[in-house]
Amino acid sequence: MNPTRFDAAWNAALGHAFRAAETGRDTVLVRDLFGRASLLVDDEDNPLPAEDLAALAEEFRRDTQAFAGAQAVQTASTMFAPEMFFDSPELAVEEEGEPGNHGRVAVLERTVVGADWARDAIAGASPHPEVRERRVALYGFKGGVGRSTATAVLARYFAEQGRCVLVVDLDLESPGVSSLLHGFDQLPEYGIVDHLVEAGVGNAEGLELVTQSSFFEPSHSNGEIWLAPAGGRPREGYDYLAKLNRIYSDLPASEPGGAPKPFCVRLEEAIAACEAQVAGISRQPDVVLLDSRAGIHDIAAVTLTQLSGLSLLFAVDNPSTWYGYGMLLSQWKQRPDRAVELRERLRIVAAMFRSAGDIQRLHKLRDNAQKMFADTLYDDAEGADLDAFHPALEDDQAPHSPIPILFSHDLIGLDPLQDRDWPELPFVEAAYKRFLSEVDELVFPREELS
Known part of the structure; x- marks a missing residue:
């Protein structure tokens, strides 16, 4: 099987994030310093069935291969401090959510350089x-x-x-x-x-x-x-x-x-x-x-x-x-x-x-x-x-x-x-x-x- 390269893996991960958001849950796609992606799903107000979570994780790993994070898919209910991700000031929102209908899709880049080109304005950084x-x-x-x-x-x-x-x-x-x-x-x-x-x-x-x-x-x-x-x-x-x-x-x-x-x-x-x-x-x-x-x-x-x-x-x-x-x-x-x-x-x-x-x-x-x-x-x-x-x-x-x-x-x-x-x-x-x-x-x- 041909390896999944960086760009293809990221596009596949984004696809999973958008599909997960169609269930009404907010999603955050985190990419680490090596380019590995992890999908975070906010299930605190809308629990995600265990079998659905397992299937999502399996498909995510299959489509991203070497660029899947160590914990490819995580839910907010299992995280120690989910607000550090779902409420991070560095989130780049790909699509705003519609309450009760469609979840928000956001990206959180963990990079050494370059993230600020696409980052939204941050309080304290933009002067008067x-x-x-x-x-x-x-x-x-x-x-x-x-x-x-x-x-x-x-x-x-x-x-x-x-x-x-x-x-x-x-x-x-x-x-x-x-x-x-x-x-x-x-x-x-x-x-x-x-x-x-x-x-x-x-x-x-x-x-x-x-x-x-x-x-x-x-x-x-x-x-x-x-x-x-x-x-x-x-x-x-x-x-x-x-x-x-x-x-x-x-x-x-x-x-x-x-x-x-x-x-x-x-x-x-x-x-x-x-x-x-x-x-x-x-x-x-x-x-x-x-x-x-x-x-x-x-x-x-x-x-x-x-x-x-x-x-x-x-x-x-x-x-x-x-x-x-x-x-x-x-x-x-x-x-x-x-x-x-x-x-x-x-x-x-x-x-x-x-x-x-x-x-x-x-x-x-x-x-x-x-x-x-x-x-x-x-x-x-x-x-x-x-x-x-x-x-x-x-x-x-x-x-x-x-x-x-x-x-x-x-x-x-x-x-x-x-x-x-x-x-x-x-x-x-x-x-x-x-x-x-x-x-x-x-x-x-x-x-x-x-």
């Missing part, structure tokens, strides 16, 4: 709308597309307009933007990883997390750039890697019966602490730039789905870019409510665009971006539904409309310590001119300034 709207996430599925450099250039641009800017380096595995704004020997004592570690044991009070950029002196404004680095100032006895290895887990409940604190809430608290420090030292930041790490990672997922009001998706026009973004955005497609909430916050950036005068190449990138969004987050374009969200290809305000950053060989190998005024060089201004003006309009629409 006014706070979120001033945050801009800069993200690239692939690294090496100039995201951190663009963050530094954008920070300087906003500061030259007289704004108070906070840059938070969330590329914790490969910090980069910090060196473009500040000398390493002048970093604050602590960084984002320190807050995550210390807050885990209730010890975050008093951490020095931010510093004012030493590379920026406003020419004719009262603008400021503040930096919250990934880690603190390098020094003897400061073990960054040991901290990095301990920050991503959820925290257990602080008291019996309490709720655990997921990583997304912990990251929000760290960013909020940095914002509060800037406000206490100077003034409330007008804009917060979140330099997210690339790839499929919980930091990126949390930053885009929970923490920011605008997400700039850096893209180069090649198949791997669109495959990667399509894979991620399809996770939101499975959660229509989240897709509606998130899709209008997105905007494609044509990163390192090599053809300044070739408008056709920019149109090709736009076409590929529009197809990617149409396959994932846009509504079906068929029919006459006037409320459908499916922007026209030529709509320059649509998520798929690319904002170009022109490529310059002079940016390769740039040493910000030697050339602190590099953002003011003519080739830099030419490369980022359109990017800066369009992002400025997205963050600070003109009507708000009038």
Whole structure:
């Protein structure tokens, strides 16, 4: 008999969960770190006959084979604390139930990374709308597309307009933007990883997390750039890697019966602490730039789905870019409510665009971006539904409309310590001119300034 592979096993498990819910009982499908699935059935108000339970377990194991959990099917009446599963804040609801008719179907993922792409909004992780709207996430599925450099250039641009800017380096595995704004020997004592570690044991009070950029002196404004680095100032006895290895887990409940604190809430608290420090030292930041790490990672997922009001998706026009973004955005497609909430916050950036005068190449990138969004987050374009969200290809305000950053060989190998005024060089201004003006309009629409 051919083995049942990961995807087929999960689809089979989902089928069993939906069929069990047709009996009027709520179901939760739990998938562990190895991909093994267990089906939990809430039978407390509607007992499940023993022979039906045995048959369900046998069929579940047969269809999922190696990906069946050690206890493939369990009922709430036999569990010590069923509410930990049936009432978990991390449940992803596949189908709402109808009392007395159809049970709810939900999924609970036990993963190391990636769960936050499809997770519903969690209380404590999503900041107040006014706070979120001033945050801009800069993200690239692939690294090496100039995201951190663009963050530094954008920070300087906003500061030259007289704004108070906070840059938070969330590329914790490969910090980069910090060196473009500040000398390493002048970093604050602590960084984002320190807050995550210390807050885990209730010890975050008093951490020095931010510093004012030493590379920026406003020419004719009262603008400021503040930096919250990934880690603190390098020094003897400061073990960054040991901290990095301990920050991503959820925290257990602080008291019996309490709720655990997921990583997304912990990251929000760290960013909020940095914002509060800037406000206490100077003034409330007008804009917060979140330099997210690339790839499929919980930091990126949390930053885009929970923490920011605008997400700039850096893209180069090649198949791997669109495959990667399509894979991620399809996770939101499975959660229509989240897709509606998130899709209008997105905007494609044509990163390192090599053809300044070739408008056709920019149109090709736009076409590929529009197809990617149409396959994932846009509504079906068929029919006459006037409320459908499916922007026209030529709509320059649509998520798929690319904002170009022109490529310059002079940016390769740039040493910000030697050339602190590099953002003011003519080739830099030419490369980022359109990017800066369009992002400025997205963050600070003109009507708000009038």
